[in-house]
Amino acid sequence: MMSKQAKLEETLRLQAGDTLPPLIKHITQEKINLYAEASGDFNPLHVDEVFARQTPLGGTIAHGMLVLAYLSEMVSQVFGISWLADGKLSVRFKAPARPGDTITVNGIVNSLVEENGVSYASCSLECHNQKGETLITGEAKARLPQ
Amino acid sequence: MIKYEDITAGYEFPAASYELNAGIIAKYLEAVDNQDNSGSSPEFVPPLSIAAYAVKASSSSLSLPPGSIHAAQELVFLKPVPVGSVITCRGKVAKKVNRGKMRLLILELNVFDQDGEKVQEGKATIILPG
Structure with a gap:
């Protein structure tokens, strides 16, 4: 008889330790600027280069929610609509993303768990720039597709 | 517009409603460089677009000093939201800390669809310059 853990892994063929693409x-x-228009967030730190240069940040930075959208996109590519229906995301913004940056989002499956008959994957997420600086760290918990 | 100094824990921001029509979602997807809405389905809006509107609903009526930083974000997605839905975003101040040089706000965000069903909830932590 297949164990619960084996059933979970069979559902999505995920195992603890697997990396997300x-x-x-x-x-x-x-x-x-496009994100400012789409979200309505025109904070000058994001869109006014003259203003932002005079702040301790030294230049404009991307909206945190813009970079967070990349994390959600990565998780969504693995879990599909299950992510939209039953997903949790918890992050800390460690450093800003700036124009010219190349951002890489990585994820790893920490564990597969079952709660009230529903199977979830718990993942660690990290986002860093081309210099290796960590911009965001966090956790995602996504329901496995049925 | 309310200032940080005037705000107290429990303060509720004015609710704001948005229609997430195809044009708005296409603009959002272009902004996040995900024109094909990969991983999701064209019939549903990306959950982070809802979160962006939830944050906007609160932040647009809150005046924070320059240098304020969005330090942390928690989100819970409760159901897929079809393109064309009307969402209502409600935000309130869950916590205000004003201790020495430490000043921060935790905002609680709740989003409902046109049937009054909650589709998303979250918390945003904002650190203000000392």
Whole structure:
């Protein structure tokens, strides 16, 4: 008889320790401006290069929610609509993404668990730039597709 | 517009409703460089677009000093939201810390669909300059 753990792994063929396919994105000021228009967040730290240069940040930065969208996209590529229906995301923003940065999002499956008859994958997520600086760390918990 | 100094824990921001029509979602997907909405389905909106509107609903009526930082974010996705849905975003101040140089706000965000069903909830932590 197949164990619960084996059933979980069979569902998506995921195991603890598996890595999620990484996602790579390039940040440009044009994309930041597009995101400002789409989200309605025109904070000058994001869109006003003259203003942002005079702040301790030294230049414009991408919206945290823009970079967070990349993490969600990566998780969504693995778990599909299950992620939209029953997903949890918890992150800390460690450093800003800037125009010119190449962002890589990585994820690893920490564990597969069953709660009230529903199977979930718990994953660690990390986002870093081309210099290896960590921009975001966090956790995602996604329901495994039935 | 309310200032950080005037805000207290429990303060509720004015609710804001948005129609997530195909044009708005296409613009969002272009902005996040995911035009084909990969991993999801064209009939559903990306969950982070909802989160973006939830944050906007609160932050647009809150005046924070320059240098304020979005330090952490928690999100719970409760159901897929079809393109064309009307969402209502409600935000309130869950916690305000003003201790010495430490100043932060934790905002609680809840999003409902047109049937009044909760589709997303979350918390945003914002650190203000000391």
